[in-house]
Amino acid sequence: MTARRPRICAVWPLLAAALAVFGSCSDMGGEGGGLEVVKDQKFYSAAEPGKWAPFAADHEPECDFVPDGKGGRVLEVSVPFTRRRDTRHYVETIALFDAKRREIAKKTFNRGERAEATFRVPAEALFPLYVVSRCNRHDMWEKKIEGQ
Numbered sequence: 001m002t003a004r005r006p007r008i009c010a011v012w013p014l015l016a017a018a019l020a021v022f023g024s025c026s027d028m029g030g031e032g033g034g035l036e037v038v039k040d041q042k043f044y045s046a047a048e049p050g051k052w053a054p055f056a057a058d059h060e061p062e063c064d065f066v067p068d069g070k071g072g073r074v075l076e077v078s079v080p081f082t083r084r085r086d087t088r089h090y091v092e093t094i095a096l097f098d099a100k101r102r103e104i105a106k107k108t109f110n111r112g113e114r115a116e117a118t119f120r121v122p123a124e125a126l127f128p129l130y131v132v133s134r135c136n137r138h139d140m141w142e143k144k145i146e147g148q
Contacts, residue, residue: 043132043142052138055081061094061131061143068120075145079115079133091115092134099126 042050049056058081068074079091088111095106096119104125107117115133127147134140 087112
């Protein structure tokens with residue numbers, strides 16, 4: 001009897017890429033440190049929807065700055081299509097990056113959960129900021145936020 005070698009699952013490369021983009025912060029919106037977005041990662045937006053043009057209006061993150069009551073600001077983020085709460089089509093993660101593509105914060109979601117997040121924006125954050133959301137069916141969507 002010979003020893004069996006473990007098989008490497010075909011999903012591992014995809015998992016590694018996803019972890020490289022969304023793997024550094026705590027799962028529920030904790031602030032994290034310096035993991036950068038994978039070089040040459042493809043992001044879609046309303047301006048450049050690529051193959052997902054019919055879905056652009058509902059998939060690009062909506063972002064608004066609001067005062068935090070302590071002299072700082074927070075960024076409120078939502079993804080429109082998740083208001084329907086579909087367990088087959090949902091946002092897995094929303095992350096906030098600075099101009100150097102360093103992760104500032106992220107939040108993960110369960111199936112069918114509304115994709116809404118509130119991120120504290122550090123005073124020293126380098127603009128523009130980028131909000132990236134990952135849809136389980138339609139890839140990664142990005143919204144560029146200029147300095148305010």
